[in-house]
Each structure stands twice: as C-alpha cells, then as structure tokens.
Amino acid sequence: MISNEIISQFKAALGENSVVNDETDLSRHSHDASSHPSQMPGLVLYPVNTQQVAKCLKIASDNRLPVTPCGKLTSLEGNSVPQAGGIVLDLSSMKKIIKVYPDDFQVIVEPGIVGEALNQELAKYHLYFPAFPASSHIASIGGMIANNAGGMYAVKYGVVGDWVMALEVVLACGEIIKVGSRSIKSVAGFDLKSLLVGSEGTLGIITQATLKLIPVITQKFLIKVCFPLVKQSVAATLSILLSNLEPGAIEFLDASSIKHINHYKSLRWNEEATLLIELHGEEKEMKARAERIRKLCQKENYTSFLLAQTQEEMKKIWEGRKAVHPAVMASAPNLALVPGDVGVPISRIPDFMEWVEKVQKESGLTMATFGHVGDGNFHVWITYDRTIPDGLQKAKVAAGKIVEQALWLGGTCTAEHGVGIGKRDFLLQEHGDTIELMKKIKNVFDPLGILNPGKIFA
Ligand SMILES: Cc1cc2nc3c(=O)[nH]c(=O)nc-3n(C[C@H](O)[C@H](O)[C@H](O)COP(=O)(O)OP(=O)(O)OC[C@H]3O[C@@H](n4cnc5c(N)ncnc54)[C@H](O)[C@@H]3O)c2cc1C
Known part of the structure; x- marks a missing residue:
C-alpha cells in the first residue's frame, strides 16, 4: 500500500492529474498483451518530461517502491506486467x-x-x-x-x-x-x-x-506464394536467401494461421504454407528479381504465385499478415495463448519446422506458426481453453519442447519479444553462468532492485 504521504510527494512532482489510482486505470495497467496473470499496481504515474521522470524515480528509490515503466502495453511475455501494489510509470504522454x-x-x-x-x-x-x-x-x-x-x-x-x-x-x-x-x-x-x-x-x-x-522506400513489390507443404516453402526461402536477391521481407504463414486470417477478415486465401516476399528498389530490376524468385519457387512446386499489382492489393495482404494475432485470439471463447518467439540459424530452419510439426502432432494442441522466416525467427502460437484444468500446463510443455529444440539447434529462446516473465526459465539454458554477470550489471544500475522487478530474472 502506497502511503498518502508518498502520493502527495508524487503529486507535488507531477501535478494532481498525473498521479492516478482509480480502479479503471489501475486495472488497465495490470496486464500487457500476454496471457500472464494480471497484477494490480498501487499507482499509475504519467510524467510529461525527463525532469518529472527523474523526480518520480528519486521518490520511488527513497521509498524502495517497485517501478514498472510502460509504453502501450503490447508486450507478449509479461514484460510490462507490474509488481502488485507497485508503481507503473506510463511514458505514453x-x-x-x-x-x-x-x-x-x-x-x-x-x-x-x-x-x-x-x-x-x-x-x-x-x-x-x-x-x-x-x-x-x-x-x-x-x-x-x-x-x-x-x-x-x-x-x-x-x-x-x-x-x-x-x-x-x-x-x-x-x-x-x-x-x-x-x-x-x-x-x-x-x-x-x-x-x-x-x-x-x-x-x-x-x-x-x-x-x-x-x-522513404518509394518502390515496393510484394509477392504472395503458396506451397502444399511447409518444407517446400522453407526450401524456397533458403534458395531465395542464398541467391543474393536481397528481399526487404520474407514472412511465413502456415495453413493454420491462414485459416484464422480467412475467418477473421473474410478472405479466401489458399489454406497452405505461404510466403510473403517484399522487394525494395527500382521497378525494372525488382520485376526481374520477382521472376527469379518465381523460378526458385517453381522448383518447390508452388500452387499459386501472385505479384501484387497495386498499392491497395499490397496493403490488404500486409493487413492480413498483421491480423494473425487478433485472428487467433478471436477464434474461440475462453481461449488463452502461450506465444512462441524463437530464433534459429537459417540453415537449421528445416529441422526446426519438422520439430514443430512433430510437437503439434504429438500434443494434439492447436497451433499457428508464422513469422520472419527470412531471419529464422518463428512464432508458434499455442492456444488452450482456460476452463480446462491442465490446458495451460500442456501448452507450456509443448512450448518448452519447441524452445529447447531452438536452443539445441544453436538458436535463441527469444528473438524479438524479450524475456519478460515467460522466458526467464530458459535464460540459464541459453547463457549458462553468464547470467550471474548480467545480474551483477543489473545491481550496478539498480542496487535496490526497484526497476521492473521479476522481469528477465526471477
Ligand atoms: C499484435 C501484436 C503484434 C506484435 N508484433 C511484434 C513484432 O512483429 N515484433 C516484435 O518484436 N514484437 C511484436 N509484438 C510485441 C510488442 O508489440 C513489442 O515488443 C513492442 O515493442 C512493445 O511496445 P509497447 O509500447 O507496447 O511496450 P510495453 O509493452 O509497454 O513495454 C515493453 C517493455 O519495455 C519497458 N518499457 C516501456 N517503455 C519504456 C521506457 N521508456 N524506458 C524503459 N523501459 C520501457 C517495459 O517495462 C516493458 O519491459 C507484437 C505484439 C502484438 C500485440
């Protein structure tokens, strides 16, 4: 419980309206976009400049209060879930x-x-x-x-x-x-x-x-190409990467991701392993590259190959790709998610994808796999029904098997979402004793341990 005296100090530093403890605001800041349990903070602060941030931290450290900074709370590993009863420093103003x-x-x-x-x-x-x-x-x-x-x-x-x-x-x-x-x-x-x-x-x-x-990138060309099998899309990706074609993006979506998108956005995309490949540069050269890409994909027996013809068409395709997360989340009532975010060396992508398919078959869980295949970064979205008692446990076991395989293949437990709460247990596996050095560094910056406690390290 944060005392009235401390609340008065924050109000003197920030002004009355920037220190908030009403139920709605506390509740909005009690979770991020992950399925990690909410933790109700005691106070939300809205500084408007650096000096105010400095004053907030001085008061917090004088009183040893935990502080979790946040922007827009879209993290997927519990990175911005606050300490119960602690302070949220909302930087969005x-x-x-x-x-x-x-x-x-x-x-x-x-x-x-x-x-x-x-x-x-x-x-x-x-x-x-x-x-x-x-x-x-x-x-x-x-x-x-x-x-x-x-x-x-x-x-x-x-x-x-x-x-x-x-x-x-x-x-x-x-x-x-x-x-x-x-x-x-x-x-x-x-x-x-x-x-x-x-x-x-x-x-x-x-x-x-x-x-x-x-x-500004003025000339963009987007290809959407589908394959009967995941391994064909992966083989095509590797050939493109090895052919010096310098794609601006190569994104992968499995059939399950596409099914969700189709349903959510009322589209009729082929429900197959799909690559979205974007090229950036002068039209004549990029169209020549698109044709080389088509030939490489042909070797892997693509079922459809589309080079988007208008800006509107490109926009629609990217909107579909960006809708995977909301589409999965809207797909069933009581649904919860264990989001996956691993990276593997690109030469190991085929082994990794084979493993994901094996885990999915063995676990019988619903999964959607998508992500930035061009840099070996995959998201395996494992969903479960919150009302089933061992749903979370099963999903976590399957997610753990996928992370461990990524590590075994020379990869990482998180390529872009961060460690937060969800990946803490894999840090030791990835870095070994080096995490002791990381903890010492944390101690130099934050000797009282007030900054976003419980994240990265338990
Ligand atoms: C639909 C969807 C799609 C996503 N796609 C991607 C993707 O393609 N790639 C990807 O990497 N991530 C993705 N994410 C995850 C997330 O959006 C990103 O990690 C994003 O950068 C978080 O920004 P935020 O403003 O929401 O930060 P928050 O969740 O508010 O905070 C993130 C972390 O930063 C800390 N923090 C916030 N502000 C500050 C600050 N000023 N100073 C110090 N620390 C601070 C917080 O304490 C927390 O640890 C996605 C999430 C969703 C919901």
Whole structure:
C-alpha cells in the first residue's frame, strides 16, 4: 500500500492529474498483451518530461517502491506486467518529436510516440524508420527499444536496436545520463547504449532516443506464394536467401494461421504454407528479381504465385499478415495463448519446422506458426481453453519442447519479444553462468532492485 504521504510527494512532482489510482486505470495497467496473470499496481504515474521522470524515480528509490515503466502495453511475455501494489510509470504522454536532422538522417524522439505516427511525421521530410515490429501501429518507441523489437523488414534492415544511436536515460536513483552518439561511428568507451537496448525497463527509463533513418522506400513489390507443404516453402526461402536477391521481407504463414486470417477478415486465401516476399528498389530490376524468385519457387512446386499489382492489393495482404494475432485470439471463447518467439540459424530452419510439426502432432494442441522466416525467427502460437484444468500446463510443455529444440539447434529462446516473465526459465539454458554477470550489471544500475522487478530474472 502506497502511503498518502508518498502520493502527495508524487503529486507535488507531477501535478494532481498525473498521479492516478482509480480502479479503471489501475486495472488497465495490470496486464500487457500476454496471457500472464494480471497484477494490480498501487499507482499509475504519467510524467510529461525527463525532469518529472527523474523526480518520480528519486521518490520511488527513497521509498524502495517497485517501478514498472510502460509504453502501450503490447508486450507478449509479461514484460510490462507490474509488481502488485507497485508503481507503473506510463511514458505514453511523452510523445514529442524533439528534432529532425534531415541532413544526417536522424531524429530525436520521446519514448511514448507510436511507431506509425512517427513514420507519418517523418514522411514530410522524405525519411523513414525501417525496423518497426508488426505492432508499429499500436506500440511505442520506448517499448520497442526496451524490448529490442524486430519486424517484417529485419531480414534486410535489422532490428530496432540497430537503428538507435543515442539514448537519454533516467537511472533508478533519479540521475539522468546520456549514452551513445550522433556520430555514425563511435568507439568511445563501453557501449552502454546497446546494454540499455533490450533491457526491458530493468536498468533505466528511456526518456529520449536518437534514431537513424533512411529515405522513404518509394518502390515496393510484394509477392504472395503458396506451397502444399511447409518444407517446400522453407526450401524456397533458403534458395531465395542464398541467391543474393536481397528481399526487404520474407514472412511465413502456415495453413493454420491462414485459416484464422480467412475467418477473421473474410478472405479466401489458399489454406497452405505461404510466403510473403517484399522487394525494395527500382521497378525494372525488382520485376526481374520477382521472376527469379518465381523460378526458385517453381522448383518447390508452388500452387499459386501472385505479384501484387497495386498499392491497395499490397496493403490488404500486409493487413492480413498483421491480423494473425487478433485472428487467433478471436477464434474461440475462453481461449488463452502461450506465444512462441524463437530464433534459429537459417540453415537449421528445416529441422526446426519438422520439430514443430512433430510437437503439434504429438500434443494434439492447436497451433499457428508464422513469422520472419527470412531471419529464422518463428512464432508458434499455442492456444488452450482456460476452463480446462491442465490446458495451460500442456501448452507450456509443448512450448518448452519447441524452445529447447531452438536452443539445441544453436538458436535463441527469444528473438524479438524479450524475456519478460515467460522466458526467464530458459535464460540459464541459453547463457549458462553468464547470467550471474548480467545480474551483477543489473545491481550496478539498480542496487535496490526497484526497476521492473521479476522481469528477465526471477
Ligand atoms: C499484435 C501484436 C503484434 C506484435 N508484433 C511484434 C513484432 O512483429 N515484433 C516484435 O518484436 N514484437 C511484436 N509484438 C510485441 C510488442 O508489440 C513489442 O515488443 C513492442 O515493442 C512493445 O511496445 P509497447 O509500447 O507496447 O511496450 P510495453 O509493452 O509497454 O513495454 C515493453 C517493455 O519495455 C519497458 N518499457 C516501456 N517503455 C519504456 C521506457 N521508456 N524506458 C524503459 N523501459 C520501457 C517495459 O517495462 C516493458 O519491459 C507484437 C505484439 C502484438 C500485440
């Protein structure tokens, strides 16, 4: 229980209306987009600038109160589920674009701005941030940096962290620090910026970010190609990747994902293993590449091959792809999800996919597999009925088998969603004793352990 005296201190720092403890607001901040159990916070704070964030953390550390920062609460591993009775620091009101440097291809932003809103503003300068996740329309830049999110274009442009040049961060004690540089190259000391990227709110609060940009991609070409078998789509992916065709995206959807999308969006896509391949560049060259891709896919006996002809057609296809998550969640009453997010070296994708099919058959569970096949990052969405007593347990066992296989193949337990709560148990398996060093680093940044406790480490 947070005392009235502490609440008064927060109100003096932020103003009356930015310190909230009504039931609706607490409840909205008690969970993220994962199925991890809700935890009711004691207070939600809405700072509007860095100084206010610093004051909040000073009060929190003086009183040893746990603080969970959040952006738009779309995490899928419990990353932004708060400590029961603790504080949520909601950064969504800090959403200004502070400065655009068109000549340097850079922008400085506050953390609360939503990805797509940023790109809409940047379009006025003919600039673009290329590394957004599929949730860019609903997720904040701060959350994306803190989770080091990745997306459809990661195969060509990398993940969010690859585009972060510098950060302003408030430490647990309330001290404000700056890390990184606007210089394209910098080797001045330890790379603390990269340490903070992906730290899931456990090391500090990001209050400003300097991002690298590219010119707007004006020419995009999208291919949708279907195969009778998953292994054919995977073989086609590997041939494309090995043929120097530089796709901007290669996304995979299995028949189950497509069934969900068809139902949810009233579409009639072939219910087969499907690849979405996007090419970026000058029309003549890209059309030639599309034809080379068609020939590579033909070797794997595709059943349909479509090169989208209009912007509208491309938009519809991408909207279908982005609908997998809501489509699965809407597919049955009482449904809950154990979301999978693993990465494997691309040469091991065929072994991994074979394993997923085996686990699915053996478990009899409903699964939908989709993701960023071009960089070996797969999402296996395992759903279960919450009203069945051992539903969660069965889903967790199957999910565990999939993660363990990814690790065995030389991969990772989380390629983009972060560790949060859901992947904590796999961290030891992936990193061994190195996690003791990670814990020591956490202790240097946050000696009282108040920042997003229980995330990454139990
Ligand atoms: C439909 C759907 C599709 C998705 N697709 C993708 C995808 O393609 N790729 C992908 O990587 N993820 C995806 N996600 C997961 C999620 O959207 C991303 O991880 C996203 O980056 C989270 O942003 P957010 O604003 O919701 O952050 P939140 O969930 O609010 O927070 C995320 C983490 O960052 C911390 N945090 C938030 N703000 C700050 C800050 N300012 N300073 C320090 N720490 C902070 C939080 O404590 C938490 O640990 C998807 C989720 C959904 C629901």
